[in-house]
Amino acid sequence: MANASTVTPVTGQALRKVFQILEDNFDSGVGQYLHGYDDARVAKETGISEAAVKEYRTAAFGKLKPPTDLHKLKQDLADLETAFLKIDAEFREKIKDVKQRVLILQRRFD
Numbered sequence: 432m433a434n435a436s437t438v439t440p441v442t443g444q445a446l447r448k449v450f451q452i453l454e455d456n457f458d459s460g461v462g463q464y465l466h467g468y469d470d471a472r473v474a475k476e477t478g479i480s481e482a483a484v485k486e487y488r489t490a491a492f493g494k495l496k497p498p499t500d501l502h503k504l505k506q507d508l509a510d511l512e513t514a515f516l517k518i519d520a521e522f523r524e525k526i527k528d529v530k531q532r533v534l535i536l537q538r539r540f541d
Contacts, residue, residue, distance in 0.1 A: 448477045449484055453492050532537025 456468040470488065474481040475476070475495070 445477045445479050446487070447495060449473060449479050449487055450491065452476065453488055457488065457492050459492045461499070461502060462493055463502065464495075 452468065452473050455476075456465045457463070457471075458465055468486045470481050473479070473484045477484070479487075
């Protein structure tokens with residue numbers, strides 16, 4: 432970890448952001464990231480190296496743990512629900528569009 436005497440104001444702000452993201456998106460009880468986060472995403476959003484993010488996360492929040500079967504199933508369910516809602520919305524939009532086109536064509540012959 433960085434020595435306190437070598438931490439610049441910019442680095443300090445980035446570290447605060449790392450810890451805030453970890454606070455909001457890492458469940459230390461189950462050792463899992465939430466909301467699609469991982470060390471790489473935290474690193475990208477903060478400008479801190481992925482290795483440093485891992486070091487800070489491990490020291491302050493704990494190691495990553497393999498997902499339990501229940502957690503994995505819940506994640507699979509959430510992913511399927513998200514995919515379904517996206518596809519459902521796309522189909523509804525396409526149906527609406529085709530219905531509108533049918534009405535426009537139909538008016539020409541009535």
